[in-house]
Amino acid sequence: MMLSVRDLKVSFRTDDGLVRAIDGVSFDLEEGEILGVVGESGSGKTVSLLAVMGLITDPNAVIEGSIRYKGRELVGLPARELRRLRGNEIAMIFQDPMTALTPVYTIGWQIAEQIQAHQRVSRSAALDRVEELLAEVNFPNPREAMSRYPHQLSGGMRQRAVIAMALSCNPALLVADEPTTALDVTVQAGILDLVRKLRATHNSAVVFITHDMGVVSELADRVMVMYAGRIVERGSRSELFTDPSHPYTRALLGSIPPLTGDKPRRLPAIPGSPPSLLRLPKGCAFGPRCPVRYEACDAGKPDLVGASHAAACFRMAQA
Amino acid sequence: MSEQMTGTDQPILETRALSKRFAIGTRFSAEGRRVVHAVDNVSLTVRRGETVGLVGESGCGKSTLARCLVRLYDITDGQLLFDGDDITGKSLAELRPVRRRLQMVFQDPSASLNPRRRVGDLVAEPLRVHGKLTPAGIRERVAELFDLVGLLPDHVGRYPHEFSGGQRQRVGIARAIALNPDLVVLDEPVSALDVSVQAQIVNLLADLQDKLKLTYIFIAHDLSVVRQVSTRIAVMYLGSIVEEGPSEEVFSAPAHPYSQALISAVPVVETTPSGRRKRIILSGDVPSPLKPPSGCRFHPRCPVAQDRCRTERPALVEHKSGRKVACHFPTV
Numbered sequence: 001m002m003l004s005v006r007d008l009k010v011s012f013r014t015d016d017g018l019v020r021a022i023d024g025v026s027f028d029l030e031e032g033e034i035l036g037v038v039g040e041s042g043s044g045k046t047v048s049l050l051a052v053m054g055l056i057t058d059p060n061a062v063i064e065g066s067i068r069y070k071g072r073e074l075v076g077l078p079a080r081e082l083r084r085l086r087g088n089e090i091a092m093i094f095q096d097p098m099t100a101l102t103p104v105y106t107i108g109w110q111i112a113e114q115i116q117a118h119q120r121v122s123r124s125a126a127l128d129r130v131e132e133l134l135a136e137v138n139f140p141n142p143r144e145a146m147s148r149y150p151h152q153l154s155g156g157m158r159q160r161a162v163i164a165m166a167l168s169c170n171p172a173l174l175v176a177d178e179p180t181t182a183l184d185v186t187v188q189a190g191i192l193d194l195v196r197k198l199r200a201t202h203n204s205a206v207v208f209i210t211h212d213m214g215v216v217s218e219l220a221d222r223v224m225v226m227y228a229g230r231i232v233e234r235g236s237r238s239e240l241f242t243d244p245s246h247p248y249t250r251a252l253l254g255s256i257p258p259l260t261g262d263k264p265r266r267l268p269a270i271p272g273s274p275p276s277l278l279r280l281p282k283g284c285a286f287g288p289r290c291p292v293r294y295e296a297c298d299a300g301k302p303d304l305v306g307a308s309h310a311a312a313c314f315r316m317a318q319a
Numbered sequence: 320m321s322e323q324m325t326g327t328d329q330p331i332l333e334t335r336a337l338s339k340r341f342a343i344g345t346r347f348s349a350e351g352r353r354v355v356h357a358v359d360n361v362s363l364t365v366r367r368g369e370t371v372g373l374v375g376e377s378g379c380g381k382s383t384l385a386r387c388l389v390r391l392y393d394i395t396d397g398q399l400l401f402d403g404d405d406i407t408g409k410s411l412a413e414l415r416p417v418r419r420r421l422q423m424v425f426q427d428p429s430a431s432l433n434p435r436r437r438v439g440d441l442v443a444e445p446l447r448v449h450g451k452l453t454p455a456g457i458r459e460r461v462a463e464l465f466d467l468v469g470l471l472p473d474h475v476g477r478y479p480h481e482f483s484g485g486q487r488q489r490v491g492i493a494r495a496i497a498l499n500p501d502l503v504v505l506d507e508p509v510s511a512l513d514v515s516v517q518a519q520i521v522n523l524l525a526d527l528q529d530k531l532k533l534t535y536i537f538i539a540h541d542l543s544v545v546r547q548v549s550t551r552i553a554v555m556y557l558g559s560i561v562e563e564g565p566s567e568e569v570f571s572a573p574a575h576p577y578s579q580a581l582i583s584a585v586p587v588v589e590t591t592p593s594g595r596r597k598r599i600i601l602s603g604d605v606p607s608p609l610k611p612p613s614g615c616r617f618h619p620r621c622p623v624a625q626d627r628c629r630t631e632r633p634a635l636v637e638h639k640s641g642r643k644v645a646c647h648f649p650t651v
Contacts, residue, residue, distance in 0.1 A: 040513040040514060040515060041513055140602075140603070154604045154605075155377075156604055157604065184376040184377055184540065184605075185376075185540070185542070185581065185584040185585050185586075186376060186580060186581060186584045186600075186601050187376075187604070188584065188586070189584040189586075189598060189600050190600055190601075192586070193600065211513070211514055212514075212586065213514075213588050214585065214586030214587050214588050215586045217586065217587070217588040217589050218586045218587075218589075241588055241589060251515070252514060252515055253588060255514065255515060255517070255518035256514070256518075256543065256588065257518075257521070257543040257544055257546060257547035258543065258546075258587075259542065259543045259546060259570065259582070259585055259587050260570070260571070260587075263546065263547055265525075266522050266525065267518035267521055267522055267547065268518070269515075269518035269519040269521075269522055270515040270516075270518070270519075271519070273483040273484070273485050273486070273513065273515070273516050274513060274515065289515075
């Protein structure tokens, strides 16, 4: 097992009281596996992965539970140790590539710096590696691109440059947080191809965070659906998409308009909106919007039930 | 003849070779003064009661076109006709009566609603500016509008920040329909919303269209949403329409190579484990509208481009009834 997260809880102390952003998340990741994490804004998909990366530095954050990477416990690890892992073993790409690139240096300079921070290589060897990497992420003219500044590149090229940077040390684990959300579909298709290629050539494990069910369905081996800080359903791609069992997953899939075939007169919409973490309902967080809610749903929070394909729903557990 | 003038055949909005150019830089900047052809020679007809979807990648000019259609931008070239009336060069004062009938909904409701005013006031504003209603009449109409868009009567006293994204977009829609417009231009109205909320707004827009006999121009980058709401779609590339036709036909059998690539690139949920759709991956990026390619503007990325495409620019021609394509080698 490459990554094993157990009962992860992340809370933030705020003026309005303690907010539990992540409430007992557990999952495993094998080598070479692509895990899709789906959820809406505020569902905790980003925060849970930031916790894994050790990137939650807010002094008001409380992180509990266990995160084991290749058998090593990451929770409570000193910042220096974590920094050695990040970039080298674990890499991350974000939604907005401009947050990962500095505007005042060229692309080539930035990627070479990242390589030299983690590996003992000469400047010229690092620059050769940059050229290789940029070619790998489909830059038509890598030498020329190295001398460009971020603002001279399009959004898709910037994201590819960030991916090249993330790949520079052949990470065993790549965490991608909505990397294609700001991009056009035609550019997105290219990036998704790149992620598949990375897995095929380096056997890297990938955690892909997105709100787009279509993207997950194209890319992921296994899928985890989050709602209000908890996992509501997880399973293999085919289990989740051919036989979704949690009412939220079903409703979410149902509310996506089809691209082919008959179009419904009205879309089956989910009433209401995702709850605020400050005012979570007493029982199941999805309860107030759920079409099959009954008394038991208000009593407590349902746990994930099932082995490979599991859902956190009282109604499904009972059936 | 008389039949053509009445009923659904009378176009509510028509553009004739409409262009919008922006000048950027000054003669002192490194590259001198340059001109961006944001919208280039667009002729589009919108009939009463239909929903025309505008799709294309970012930078293709769809939002600029939308802003030209409601005259938020001045039009550089060509003509814009609203209900048979040429409004291309009308002054702000002359536009006032047109604006009541021609409204717009923007992408980000938190940016288009004044955070310091109560939403009841925000919805009442167009009524005060344009209407001849008494204060009591305005209150009544606001209540009616809140009901129409699915907001509760006691929401009127709240501020925009007290609402969720979906509710804020409902406020934006209430404001746009307050004056009973004929045509509403919706620029990415659901893109900023959570997936589970998008469907509610899409349904609301459909209901309002039925009830109020509205005509929509719907812009979105999410193609499945566009397909759901549109009766006709126009695909834009680098400022021009490359394909136009009934939504069903364009989605099931796109004729322009660009439309084919665009539609094939949309990730869809596979509910059956069987074969994945064939995907056309375009090489390169959208060229800069400052230096558009010669000939067909799509030729550098086109998988079927030939010599002719490099020199001769294809016009948007009708191939079948209601189906226009700007390509030398369309697959119709």
